[in-house]
Amino acid sequence: MTYSVHLIKLFFDIDDHVFRIGKAEKIKNLWKLAFLLSSFSIFIYAGMGLVGIGTDMISNGAVWLTPAEYELRKFWFIIGRIAFAITLALGIIFIPSFLFYLITAIPYQKLIIMQLVVLFVMLLERIIWVPLVVYAGLDWYVSPFSFGIIASYLTDMSFLIYLFGSVSLFQLWIIWFQIKFLGKLATIHKGWIWLTVLVLHISLWLVTALLADADVHLIGGWFE
Template sequence: MTYHVHLFKILFSMEDDLFRIQKAERIQNLWKVNTILILSAIGLYAWMAFLGLGSESISSIAVSLTQPAYETSKLWFMIGRALYGLVFAMFILFVPSLLLYLLTGIPYKKLIIMQQVVLVVILLERVLWVPIVIFSGLNWQVSPLSFGIIASYITEIPWMIYFFGAITLFQLWIIWFQVKYITSLSEMKKPLIWINVVLLHFLGWCLTALTAFTDSYILSGWFG
């Protein structure tokens, strides 16, 4: 049986598509969809940089720069964010798929399909960040969609705020989706699947917090 990757079908007819993925012997359109998603991530992060999201370190010293130097700084910032989008998309698609392949034995390509859906949801979340930042002035780590806004009332430790800011309603849905997906393709016991998926996300939240903290530090040092 050949399965043609259609991500939105998985979202809106999940049970049927999961059955087809389980029975599939060949998968088509996998790398085409990967390419589209990676290019979308690059474009999205470049667009967010163009709008100035995350560029506070550059804006804060704008008055001390000449116009050409300021424009050059913005250009390099956009290039850096576009490259970040590339690395981020590839990481989301391939690294969790590999780890879950080693843990569950589910074919690697079928796990990539799962991560394609995950990446679509994450990119959608990033799109929703834009009006929140522009109209509310709230950065992603204190988005109303995350637990970071609660953490900011409890602690002023940046790493902790970034960590809880990485835990969003979208992330909780992703955990549920991954557990459901893996359960339908694996004979592993469901509690063990939950433990592995939640642990994987916990490590991801730690990495996100570390990356955000380091990113802010590097920007401050580079442009400050």
């Protein structure tokens, strides 16, 4: 049986598609979709850099820079955003897939299908956030779709705000989807699936919070 990957269809009849993925002997469109989503990721993050999202450290020192120096710094910032987008896309597609493969023994390509859906949802979340920061000035960690806005009312600790800001409704849907997908295809106990997925996401949230907390220092050092 051949299964042709169509990401949008996976959102409307998950059980049927996961069943067909489990029975499939050959997967079509997998690498084309991986390339398209990676390219889409580059487009989104480069576009964010072009409109000035995340360039606060550069803009704050712009009065002491010549126009040429400012444009050069902005250029390198956009290059950095592109490199980040490539790393993010490839990391999301391949690293968790390999981890889940080691634990569940589900064929690697079928796990990549799951992670393509995850990447698509994460990029969708990022697209929705862009107008919120452009028109409402809301940083990602206080998005109305995340728990960071609640944390900001309860504490002034930036690390905790970033941590809870990493937890969004989109992320919770991703956890549900991964557990459902793996539970349908894996033969191991579901408790191991829950544990693996939750530990992976909690680890990613912690890393995101740590990086966000250090971001000002990293960017400041980069452009000194």
